[in-house]
Amino acid sequence: MKTSLSASARPQLKSGIIVLPYGENTYIGFSDHGIEFEGLHVRPIVAALTGNQTCQEIHESLGYDLDLLTSLVVELDSLHFLDTTKSSITLQDRFHSPSAHRQSHIVDNSHDATFQQIQTRIRPELTLTTWLPNVDDGGVSHINARQDCDVRIYGSSRIASILYGILLSSGVSNTRLTTQTHSPLISELDLCAGIFRPSDIGASFEDRACTLGKELSLFPINPPSPRNAIAINVGAPDPELLQEWMSECTPHLFIEDPECASLILGPFVVPGTTPCWRCTVLTKDDEYIAWKQVQWERRISPHSETPVSVAHYVAGLAALEILRFIDTQHSDLLGSTLRVNYLAANETERRRFSFHPACGCHW
Known part of the structure; x- marks a missing residue:
């Protein structure tokens, strides 16, 4: 608990x-968590907590x-109800000119329509990041x-395209969609209230996704060189990619094909x-005699697409875990899987895995 500021x-x-005055008392908090203060002095003090004045002022x-x-x-600060510092939205320099007048736009965004639009779009994202542990700047730095x-x-399914749009719109502007097959084209099955439209049918999946991504992205595409990398595999994983991610220590998330x-x-x-991934494969192979053969049959069988409602649900769950990992370096899916049941989505089955002694990934 904090004792100073x-x-x-x-x-x-x-x-x-919420600040709720009643009688001489004042309740501060939200529906299921808050604190009650006594005395009429509380209300003007709370009203002054606008981020523009210090306690002394x-x-x-x-x-x-x-x-x-x-x-x-x-x-109030000990309850994580306050932001006490301010951070600014940072964008890469989008103006390059020898003119001193034009260069002023780099630091003055007051007349930058794109920047004003970003400020509006960023507000809903801040309602998540501001509540992360130890965040005191409204979540802007995250x-x-x-x-x-x-x-x-990596993938060319409904889930992959929806997830692509969600991450771009959430501020992960350096998100790319790469298909595992050679130059696939957009088909009727890719239309699922996601990023593709009927007029896109027959277009290159990757090229069209790249074009539409510029419209969806919260921030301008092509930010400064990223320092952190994450891979997301939608569908059956490519062994070469698995080896690459493991050797380069790239965090990666799996979303399996529907079964x-x-x-x-x-x-x-x-x-x-x-x-x-191999730890989970070896564990399942130890437990189920027919598991390996079943997986082989699944790989050579025609791919089945995910229902629209499930695709949005799974993409949303995956996006939340990815954003949480980016923001906090933690995820409930670290070493775990969730089986999403189409018929009872609220009854997801969680399973935790341990390092398999025959794998060697942790030696």
Whole structure:
């Protein structure tokens, strides 16, 4: 629990916090978590928590005892109800000119229509990142950091295309969609209220996705060189890619092809830290005599597409886990899988895996 606050901090209530006065008391929080303060002095103090004043400045403006005011603010901060610092949205330089007047646009975004649009689109994303542990700047720095992540999606299914659009719209602007087959074309099955339209049928899957990605991306495409890479495999994994990800220590997430009325999401693999794909394969092979043969039959059988509702559901789950990993370096799918049952989506079956002694990925 925090017991102090920096003198330079400019506290502001986080997005979504409700201030409810009744009688001489004031409730601050949300539906199932909050705190109640006694005294009429609380309301003007809380009203002054706009992010524009320090506690000292609020004290001088309202005249309330500084220790009383500070203790109230510290208590709210200990509940993670406050943002106390400010960060700015950062974009790569989009103006290159020898003219000093034009160069001023690099630091002055007041008349930049694109920047204003980004500010509007970013607000819903901040309602997630502001509540991450230890975030005190409204979550802006985490949204900025998403631009530094290089995400490559391997697959040409509904889930792959929907996930591609979600990540771009969430600020992961260096997301690319790569198909595992040679120059596939968009077909009727790819139309699922995702990013493709009927007029796209017959166009190159990768080329059209790249073009539409520029429209969907929260930030301008082609940010500065990314420092972090993540791979997402949708469908049967390519052994060469698996070896590449493991040797380069690239975190990677698996989304399997559908099987009857279910689909497996995960595991999320961090090479050398969590069980790998081969660990899960060896474990299942030990448990089920026919498992290996069943998987072989699945690979040579015609691919079945995912129902539209399931595709959106699974892509949403996968996107949340990927964003969580980018933001916090953690995911509930690390070393785990989720089996999504089409007929009972709320009854997902979670399974955890351990390192398999015959694998060697952790030696």
